[in-house]
Amino acid sequence: MAMNEDRRPLIAHVVYRFDVGGLENGVVNLINHLPPAAYRHAVVALTEITDFRRRILRDDVEFIALDKKPGHALWLYPRLYRIFRELRPAIAHTRNLGALEAVVPARAAGVPARIHGEHGRDVGDLDGSSRKYQWLRRGYRPFVTSYVALSRDLERYLTQTVGVSPERVSQIYNGVDARRFFPAPKRRAIPGCPFAGDDLWLIGTVGRMRTVKNQTALARAFVMALERSPELAASLRLVMIGDGPLREESRAILERAGRAGLAWLPGERDDVPEILRGIDCFALPSLAEGVSNTILEAMASGLPVLATNVGGNAELIEEGKTGKLVPADDAPALSAQIVALAGRRGEARRLGLAGREAVERKYSLAAMVARYQSLYDHALGRAARGAPGDSGEQGNGTERCAE
Numbered sequence: 001m002a003m004n005e006d007r008r009p010l011i012a013h014v015v016y017r018f019d020v021g022g023l024e025n026g027v028v029n030l031i032n033h034l035p036p037a038a039y040r041h042a043v044v045a046l047t048e049i050t051d052f053r054r055r056i057l058r059d060d061v062e063f064i065a066l067d068k069k070p071g072h073a074l075w076l077y078p079r080l081y082r083i084f085r086e087l088r089p090a091i092a093h094t095r096n097l098g099a100l101e102a103v104v105p106a107r108a109a110g111v112p113a114r115i116h117g118e119h120g121r122d123v124g125d126l127d128g129s130s131r132k133y134q135w136l137r138r139g140y141r142p143f144v145t146s147y148v149a150l151s152r153d154l155e156r157y158l159t160q161t162v163g164v165s166p167e168r169v170s171q172i173y174n175g176v177d178a179r180r181f182f183p184a185p186k187r188r189a190i191p192g193c194p195f196a197g198d199d200l201w202l203i204g205t206v207g208r209m210r211t212v213k214n215q216t217a218l219a220r221a222f223v224m225a226l227e228r229s230p231e232l233a234a235s236l237r238l239v240m241i242g243d244g245p246l247r248e249e250s251r252a253i254l255e256r257a258g259r260a261g262l263a264w265l266p267g268e269r270d271d272v273p274e275i276l277r278g279i280d281c282f283a284l285p286s287l288a289e290g291v292s293n294t295i296l297e298a299m300a301s302g303l304p305v306l307a308t309n310v311g312g313n314a315e316l317i318e319e320g321k322t323g324k325l326v327p328a329d330d331a332p333a334l335s336a337q338i339v340a341l342a343g344r345r346g347e348a349r350r351l352g353l354a355g356r357e358a359v360e361r362k363y364s365l366a367a368m369v370a371r372y373q374s375l376y377d378h379a380l381g382r383a384a385r386g387a388p389g390d391s392g393e394q395g396n397g398t399e400r401c402a403e
Contacts, residue, residue, distance in 0.1 A: 009090035009380060010040045012111075016098030018049040018063070020268065021208060022293040023095055023119045026174055028055045033369045036060075039376065042087055044080075046073060046099060062087075077105045084109035090380055091115060097122055097133060103143040113379035116140075117148040118158060120290030121311060123212050127288075128157050137162045146379055148172055148372075150291040151312030170375050173315075175368025176296035178359055181273050183302025183352070190278035191271070193264055195237040201342050203306075204239030204279035206272055206294050209246035214308075217285040217331045219250040223257040224335035225342070236342050238263040239279055241272070276301035281341055281348055287328050289313050296363050299323075299355035304348045306337050316363075322355035 013027050031041045032055075042062040043049065049065040064083060066076055073080075084092065084106050091113040092106040103114045125133045141162070147169045149155035155171045158164045189196040203222070207213050222238045240250060240263065247265055254260040269275060276282065282298035282305050289295075289311035296316065298305050305323035307313045308330075317323040324341070326333040341348040 006040055008038065008040045010042060010087060011091045011093055011376065012042045012044055012084070012087055012089035014044045014092060014094040014099045014102045016045070016096065017047045018043055018045040019052050024052060025293050029175065029177065029365060030369065030372055031061060032057050033365060034373060038373060042089065044083065046076065046102070073101050080105035081109050084111055091376055093117065095119055097136065100137070100140050103140055107143045114143060114145045115148060115379060116144045117150070118154045118290070119150050121288035126212070128161060134162055146170065148375065150174060151315055153312055154290055172368060172371045173363055174291045174293055174296060175363055175365035176293070176300045176359055177365045178300045181276065181297045181300035183356055184277040187280055188274070188277045190275055192266060193239065193278060195264060199235055200237050201235050201345065202237045202239055202279040203281045203283055203338060204241065204275065205283050206241040206275060209242045209244035209250070211246070212287050213246070214285045214287045214329060215240055215246045216249050216253060217329055217334065218283050219253040220331040221334035221338060222263065223253065223259055224331060225338040226259060228335060229339050232339065232342055233262065236262070240265045241269050241275055243268040272297065273301070276303060279303065281306065283334070284308065285334060286310060291316065296359060300359040302352040302356045304341060304351035305355060306334060318358065322351055322358055
């Protein structure tokens with residue numbers, strides 16, 4: 001365990017699994033960009049920690065994996081209690097329902113501030129209607145001192161459905177590193193990609209290929225777009241980055257339609273900024289979202305975004321100004337928008353540049369980090385003057401990025 005001589009407050013970030021994903025990417029960005037002199041960090045994963053940990057650039061972060069089996073973590077409570085007692089964090093920050101139960105041993109171990117973040121819908125509760133999940137959150141409510149909701153949609157869920165007092169909820173959007181994700185003057189060739197001609201128009205997506213992300217809907221929409229407008233076969237191409245069970249399902253859809261040669265599915269890649277600078281349009285066909293990091297990264301890269309109207313997507317995308325929204329799991333509607341933008345490339349480019357401007361104005365990484373630091377400081381009763389105080393039982397109200 002970590003030594004306790006360092007007097008900087010320690011934040012224990014508790015997640016279900018530390019692997020490639022939007023939630024985990026947000027933890028990485030936060031740890032890498034919070035001022036090192038302000039806080040120390042530890043990452044506690046109830047299941048496993050993968051090589052994704054290498055994205056954290058600081059060398060003073062401790063990683064603890066508990067190898068939890070499916071089901072309730074009650075049998076892990078004694079071990080979590082000992083971890084919290086030995087680490088002595090000032091803040092335990094759990095994220096999503098899968099890690100929420102860790103607030104119980106955190107409170108028992110005397111962790112003064114216990115923050116819980118809601119980053120997106122649960123796979124088994126895409127519309128938030130599950131009474132079971134609502135009651136679970138209500139049951140853990142007394143153990144949480146304050147909450148973070150990544151979207152207004154999730155904020156409403158916490159306050160109106162779960163019954164959390166609004167003053168205990170802070171709404172903080174994800175931020176994107178606009179220095180890492182930026183537009184290219186013209187589309188760049190993606191290493192290994194067979195589609196590089198200036199006459200081509202590439203629509204792409206990036207993410208874990210799992211049910212909630214619904215990439216098969218994009219594969220179907222791509223096939224439908226070519227059926228609607230056969231002339232697009234000369235220029236329209238599909239790029240699908242990521243791995244998971246839907247990768248082979250998507251490939252099968254394309255093969256059955258005889259369109260596999262017009263698509264590229266290379267699996268997981270670690271050069272996402274270069275991927276985004278190598279496509280012309282970004283698509284996200286998810287069944288549910290919190291606040292999508294990949295949408296923000298695509299906007300920062302100057303891409304028009306086609307996305308489903310779920311979760312926080314409509315909060316990020318200005319319909320007709322930075323992208324287009326379609327109903328969830330509606331491949332025909334998605335295909336119609338693909339055809340429209342592929343046929344109006346100038347309009348698509350204008351949407352993308354407007355998205356970049358929106359990122360610079362509203363969704364900067366610096367703004368996100370500043371809001372989390374304010375939340376952490378307030379939770380410890382350390383307001384702007386640095387005065388000591390209580391453990392921050394009431395949260396700090398709703399925060400939003402500047403409009």
